Amino acid sequence: MVFEKDLNLDATELRLGLPGSSEESLRISNKRALPDMNDDSGVAAAKKCDQETAPPTKAQVVGWPPIRSYRKNSLQTKKTEAETGGMYVKVSMDGAPYLRKIDLKVYKGYPELFKALEDMFKFKVGKYSEREGYNGSEFVPTYEDKDGDWMLVGDVPWEMFINACKRLRIVRGSEARGLGCVV
Amino acid sequence: MSEDDERQQSPPSDLEFVSNKARNCNATGSGSGHPEFQSTYPDQVLENVLENVLHFLTSRRDRNAASLVCKSWYRVEALTRSELFIGNCYAVSPGRATARFTRVKALHLKGKPRFADFNLMPPDWGAHFNPWALAMAKAYPWLEKVHLKRMSVTDDDLATLAELFLGFKELVLVCCDGFGTSGLAIFVSKCRQLKVLDLIESEVSDDETDWISCFPEGESNLESLIFDCVECHINFEALDRLVARSPSLKKLKLNRYVSIGQLYRLMVRAPQLTHLGTGSFSPSDIAGQGDQEPDYVAAFAACRSLVCLSGFREIIPDYLPAIYPVCANLTSLNFSYANITAEQLKPIISKCHKLQTFWVLDSICDEGLQAVAATCKDLRELRVFPVDPREDNDGPVSEVGLQAISEGCRKLQSILYFCQRMTNAAVIAMSKNCPDLVVFRLCIMGRHRPDPVTGEPMDDGFGAIVMNCKKLTRLAVSGLLTDKAFDYIGRHGKLVRTLSVAFAGDSDMALKYVLEGCPQLQKLEIRDSPFGDAALRSGLHHYYNMRFLWMSSCRLTRHGCQEIARAMPRLVVEVIRSADEEEMDDVVGTLYMYRSLEGPRTDAPKFVTIL
Numbered sequence: 122m123v124f125e126k127d128l129n130l131d132a133t134e135l136r137l138g139l140p141g142s143s144e145e146s147l148r149i150s151n152k153r154a155l156p157d158m159n160d161d162s163g164v165a166a167a168k169k170c171d172q173e174t175a176p177p178t179k180a181q182v183v184g185w186p187p188i189r190s191y192r193k194n195s196l197q198t199k200k201t202e203a204e205t206g207g208m209y210v211k212v213s214m215d216g217a218p219y220l221r222k223i224d225l226k227v228y229k230g231y232p233e234l235f236k237a238l239e240d241m242f243k244f245k246v247g248k249y250s251e252r253e254g255y256n257g258s259e260f261v262p263t264y265e266d267k268d269g270d271w272m273l274v275g276d277v278p279w280e281m282f283i284n285a286c287k288r289l290r291i292v293r294g295s296e297a298r299g300l301g302c303v304v
Numbered sequence: 305m306s307e308d309d310e311r312q313q314s315p316p317s318d319l320e321f322v323s324n325k326a327r328n329c330n331a332t333g334s335g336s337g338h339p340e341f342q343s344t345y346p347d348q349v350l351e352n353v354l355e356n357v358l359h360f361l362t363s364r365r366d367r368n369a370a371s372l373v374c375k376s377w378y379r380v381e382a383l384t385r386s387e388l389f390i391g392n393c394y395a396v397s398p399g400r401a402t403a404r405f406t407r408v409k410a411l412h413l414k415g416k417p418r419f420a421d422f423n424l425m426p427p428d429w430g431a432h433f434n435p436w437a438l439a440m441a442k443a444y445p446w447l448e449k450v451h452l453k454r455m456s457v458t459d460d461d462l463a464t465l466a467e468l469f470l471g472f473k474e475l476v477l478v479c480c481d482g483f484g485t486s487g488l489a490i491f492v493s494k495c496r497q498l499k500v501l502d503l504i505e506s507e508v509s510d511d512e513t514d515w516i517s518c519f520p521e522g523e524s525n526l527e528s529l530i531f532d533c534v535e536c537h538i539n540f541e542a543l544d545r546l547v548a549r550s551p552s553l554k555k556l557k558l559n560r561y562v563s564i565g566q567l568y569r570l571m572v573r574a575p576q577l578t579h580l581g582t583g584s585f586s587p588s589d590i591a592g593q594g595d596q597e598p599d600y601v602a603a604f605a606a607c608r609s610l611v612c613l614s615g616f617r618e619i620i621p622d623y624l625p626a627i628y629p630v631c632a633n634l635t636s637l638n639f640s641y642a643n644i645t646a647e648q649l650k651p652i653i654s655k656c657h658k659l660q661t662f663w664v665l666d667s668i669c670d671e672g673l674q675a676v677a678a679t680c681k682d683l684r685e686l687r688v689f690p691v692d693p694r695e696d697n698d699g700p701v702s703e704v705g706l707q708a709i710s711e712g713c714r715k716l717q718s719i720l721y722f723c724q725r726m727t728n729a730a731v732i733a734m735s736k737n738c739p740d741l742v743v744f745r746l747c748i749m750g751r752h753r754p755d756p757v758t759g760e761p762m763d764d765g766f767g768a769i770v771m772n773c774k775k776l777t778r779l780a781v782s783g784l785l786t787d788k789a790f791d792y793i794g795r796h797g798k799l800v801r802t803l804s805v806a807f808a809g810d811s812d813m814a815l816k817y818v819l820e821g822c823p824q825l826q827k828l829e830i831r832d833s834p835f836g837d838a839a840l841r842s843g844l845h846h847y848y849n850m851r852f853l854w855m856s857s858c859r860l861t862r863h864g865c866q867e868i869a870r871a872m873p874r875l876v877v878e879v880i881r882s883a884d885e886e887e888m889d890d891v892v893g894t895l896y897m898y899r900s901l902e903g904p905r906t907d908a909p910k911f912v913t914i915l
Contacts, residue, residue, distance in 0.1 A: 181694075184422030184831075185806070186722060186749045188693045189479075191505060191533065195560075195617065195641055196665075196691060211512070220512045 208283060214242045214260070214291035225283040231275055238262060242291060261296075264289050351380055358384040383407060390414070391851050393431055393455065394876065395900045398439030410449035410474075411440065417854050417896060418804075419829050420454065421479060424856055424894070425880060428909050433457045441468040449474040449500075456480070459487030466494035473525075474500035484509035485536055493518040499552075502530040510536040517542040521549075528555035532581045532615060537561045547573045554609075557581025560617035563588035564600070571603040580607070582615030585623060585642075600626035614638035614663075621648045631655035638663040640689050646672035654679050663687040666701040666722065673705035677712025685718040685743075695750045699724030703731075710734035718743035726783065728755045731765030735772035744769050745780035751807040751832075754784040761785055767792035770800070777824070780804035790814035794821025805830040812839035819843035829854040837864025840895075844868070847875055848899050856880075856894040862915075865895055869915040876900045877915040878908070 208225040221241055228234045235246040244260045262274040266285040274282070274289070358381055361367055371381040387410040390396060402408075415431025433455045440447055447469045457480050465472055472495050485508060492498065492515060516538050519526075524546065531538075538561060547553060547570050554577060558567065562583030571577070600623065604610070610630045619642045634656050639649075640663040649664075649672045656662075659680045664672070666688055676683070686709060688701055701723050707730045709716065716738040726748050734741070746766075754761055762783035770776060770793050777799050781789065785808035793800065794817035801824050809815070815835040818825065819842050828850065836859035847853065847868075862879065869877040880894040904914040 182751075182832075184419070184424045185751070186690065186693045186695070186747055187419075187422050187804075187806070188689065188722075189421045189505065190423065191507070192640075192689065193693060196643070222510060222512070 210264075210286055210288050212238065212241070212289040212291070214244070215293050215296075217242060223289075225286065230279045231282075234274075235262070238289075238291065244291070259294050260291050261294050262289060262291050347376065351376055354380045355384055362387070364389050386410065387449075388412065392898050392900075393436070394902070394905050395851075395898060397902045398436045400901060402439050402443035406443070408440075408444050409447060410451070411436070411444075411447065412451040413455060414453045415455035417829065417852055418454075418827075419831065419854055419856065424831065425896075426882065426909075426911055428456075429880070429912065430905065430907055430909070431455045432907060433461050437461045437464045445469060446471055448472060449476075451476040451478075452480055453478040454480065456482040457487075459483050459490065462487035462491040463494075466491045471497055473497050476500065476502040476504070477506045478502075478504045479506060481507040484511040485513040485515045485534070486511040489513045489515040489518040493520065496520060497525060499525050500528040501526075502528055502555075503533055504530060505533050508534045508536070512536075514539045514542065516546060519546050524550045525552060526550040527552045528579075529553065530555060530557040530581065532557040532559050532583075532617070534559050540566050544569060544573065550574075551576075553577065555579035555612075557614060558583035560584045564620075564623060565598065568598040568600060568603050571607060575606040576609060577607055578609045579612040580610055580615070582613070582617075584618040585616045586618045586620040601629060605629035608633075610634070612636040616642035619644065624648060624652060627652065628655060632657060634659055636661040639668075640665055640687065643667045643691055645669070646675065650675045656680060657682070659683060661685040663689070665689050665691050666699060667691050669700040670702055670705035670708065673701060674708040674712075677708040680713060681715070683709075683713040683716055686713070686716065687720040688722055689720075690722040690749065693722070693749065695724075697724060699749070703727040703729065706730045707733050710737040714738060715740060717741060720745040720747075720780075722747045722749060724749055725753070725756050726762070726765070727757050728760065728762060728765035728768075729757070731762070732768040735765075735768040739773060740775060741769070741773040742775050743778040744773065744776060745778070745804070746782055747780065748783040752784045761789070763789040763792065767796075770796040774799075776800060778802040781808055782806060783808075786810050787814040787817070790817040794818050797822050799824050801825060802827040803829070805833055807832045809833045809835065812836055812842075815839035816842040819846055823849075825849075826851045828852075830856070830858060832857045834859055837861055837867070840864055840868055844871055847872055847897070850899065852896065852898040854894070854896050855892075858892075858895075860892040860895055862890045862892055865892055865897075866915050868897070874899055874901070876904055879913045879915060881911045881913070 209222050210225060212221045212223055223237065223241075225234070228237065238244075239246060242260075246260070246262060263271050264274050264282070264286045265271055265288050267287065271290070277285070354377065358367075358370065361370060361381075361384075364385075364387070367381055367385055371378045382404050383406060385405050386408060388401065388405050388408045389412040390401065391414050393413050393415045413433070413436060415433075416425065416429060419425065420429065431454060433452060441464060445468065448471055450465065450472075451474075455477075457477060462483055465475065475491070475495075475498075488508070492501065519542075526546070529546075529550075536559075538559065540562065543562075544566075547556065553574055556570065556574065556577055557579065558570070558581050560583060562570075564582070564585050564587055566588070567583050567585070571580070604627055607630060611633055613627065613630065613634055613636070616639060621644055624644070628651075631652060632655055635658055637656060637659055638661075643665055644667060646668050649668045653659075653672075653675050657679060660682055662676060662680065662683060662685070664676075664687070668675075673688070676686075688705070690699070699722075701721075702725045703723075706721060706723075706726065709719075710730070710733050714737060716734075717740050719734075719741070720743075723746075726746060731746065734744075748762070755765075762781075763786055766779075766781050766785070766789050770779070776797065779793070779797065779800055779802070781793075781804070787810045790809060790813070793803070797803075797818075798821075800822050803818065803822070803825065805828075812835055814833070815830070816839055818828070819839075823846075825846065826849075831854075835855065840855075840860060841864075843853070865877055865879060869875065875897055876899075877895070877897045879892050880896060882893050908914055
């Protein structure tokens with residue numbers, strides 16, 4: 122419809138969540154989070170209800186009953202990582218002794234992902250251009266896609282990337298030359 | 305460093321002289337020709353004697369008292385204190401602590417307040433172990449033991465412990481976070497004298513490092529290895545070899561990635577175990593149908609010294625009978641991850657005559673608790689956790705179970721009981737039947753729930769507890785409570801040191817009763833209760849005697865807290881904002897305040913404002 126943009130249906134849509142948050146950004150506190158228990162968005166509503174009316178509301182309250190989340194999660198039936206909805210990929214960096222693991226679903230886009238990688242491995246991603254890749258950066262993020270090819274991170278749209286990415290590897294700038302952008 | 309008002313100053317040479325004296329029992333005092341000592345020689349002999357005597361004093365409360373007698377006792381006590389306990393890592397700086405106590409071998413540190421466990425505090429609030437690790441590396445290179453609770457520990461900190469303390473023997477991390485398996489790998493590989501590595505309810509990130517393989521080859525001194533909270537696969541073959549070369553191993557608690565078949569192999573290797581955490585207690589997925597099952601009963605029977613059993617993380621109840629041979633000797637049994645029924649529990653519990661500590665899930669229902677009450681006459685500590693921790697369900701345990709326990713387990717000292725319904729009558733019965741109660745924590749999961757039989761608030765039940773249980777030091781209340789309940793606590797809870805309050809009380813009076821009535825109060829944690837600035841003011845006379853006060857989602861204002869901060873310079877008053885709060889709101893989301901010798905901490909994150 123021509124008018125969809127003007128109506129701004131997204132902003133007026135009724136859903137649980139603070140304004141500005143999108144459905145994807147559930148706070149994932151650990152691998153086996155219970156979305157309805159740990160969901161931040163229910164809290165603000167629940168807190169306000171609580172102080173106005175004495176009888177218990179149906180909304181879940183943060184930290185009540187006072188059971189540590191480790192215990193709560195341990196009592197769930199065994200879930201595989203896939204069931205919890207996380208998209209975990211291994212991240213390695215040339216020269217770093219240990220692997221890390223990150224959940225791609227937590228990030229909304231490339232800038233956030235890069236910031237997280239920079240924090241984790243203490244390096245700078247540098248500027249990306251379509252023609253020259255990450256020219257001038259000491260370290261360059263690459264990923265292995267479903268076909269087993271190694272690609273530069275950033276060359277395809279975000280949604281496509283998180284579905285295709287199997288693992289990440291941060292390589293030295295000199296080695297990244299020659300990694301094509303395959304569309 | 306300036307410690308003028310806290311220490312009576314003695315010149316450093318004084319200290320050195322005394323310590324030389326102590327080491328050298330035949331010293332004649334002619335040492336340095338220091339004029340002061342020649343005239344006070346008899347005092348030096350006295351100090352020498354005192355030092356030798358004070359070595360035997362272990363209780364920290366006794367030591368604190370001894371250090372207040374006079375300057376000389378203060379000095380000598382500081383020299384002889386080998387185990388340093390700091391209940392709030394921000395109450396004193398590492399520098400100050402290491403300056404006063406110069407010969408510490410063991411450090412026990414606590415960080416975040418308990419309510420942080422329930423997501424009531426944003427992560428990265430603080431309690432970093434790092435400055436302590438660095439300070440101790442300089443001050444106590446001979447340090448042997450570190451025990452941390454609710455602290456943030458990094459992989460680097462673990463490396464520091466292993467590399468800079470050559471005789472390091474014991475590491476216990478309870479409810480800690482910030483480190484991963486790579487940190488563990490470095491730690492175990494470099495810590496050659498390690499006897500104890502206990503990771504308890506801590507969050508360990510999975511860096512995919514095989515840390516178990518990093519224990520050095522050759523005979524190990526390991527006495528205790530507890531890693532049931534580590535949520536990563538481990539290299540079982542490496543663990544098997546490690547257990548095989550650890551002849552002193554007494555405590556072993558496995559994580560849920562260890563199958564029952566693997567458990568069998570380890571038990572056969574280590575029948576000398578006294579404490580065992582069984583891991584998953586179910587077969588691995590790969591086990592074939594036709595495979596011969598090992599003789600689990602025999603393995604348990606061979607463990608004649610086993611007194612403490614836990615684990616059962618993914619229990620298949622069919623395997624439970626394997627533990628029959630050890631039941632009669634058990635003093636501690638933790639079934640709090642085992643979703644079993646009363647019928648499954650009964651054959652076990654009926655054999656556990658010596659049981660003193662029992663943790664269990666409410667899946668056993670009131671009927672299961674009745675079975676416990678029938679057999680476990682020596683029970684001292686009971687914890688009943690909910691399988692389904694939501695508010696609006698019919699709970700499987702109730703006042704019936706509590707009543708039964710109170711009648712059967714007269715020696716009960718500590719109880720934590722989660723339930724959906726509870727009556728005043730049952731609580732009153734427990735207060736009369738169990739006079740030795742020291743810890744009473746009742747969590748009625750439905751907020752503001754009254755007594756379902758009488759419709760009354762739960763005031764009288766908790767009132768009876770504080771009146772009749774004369775030794776009570778820790779209390780957690782719940783259910784519908786008016787100010788009257790707090791009046792009872794203020795009047796009768798004279799020994800109460802820790803009090804937890806949630807969704808309770810009508811007005812400021814409730815908090816006033818407690819702050820004015822409980823002289824031993826050390827730790828007060830309150831959430832979602834209608835207490836405001838006036839109530840806060842009523843505790844001014846007492847806050848320096850407390851370790852901390854936590855109040856979240858109450859009715860405090862910023863200027864009310866400011867008043868307290870101005871009136872009490874040695875109190876650190878932190879206002880903690882949650883994500884959706886603005887910085888300049890007058891309403892305070894969370895107040896956390898504690899006494900401190902150091903003033904505002906320098907590592908506070910952006911969401912913390914120190915008034």
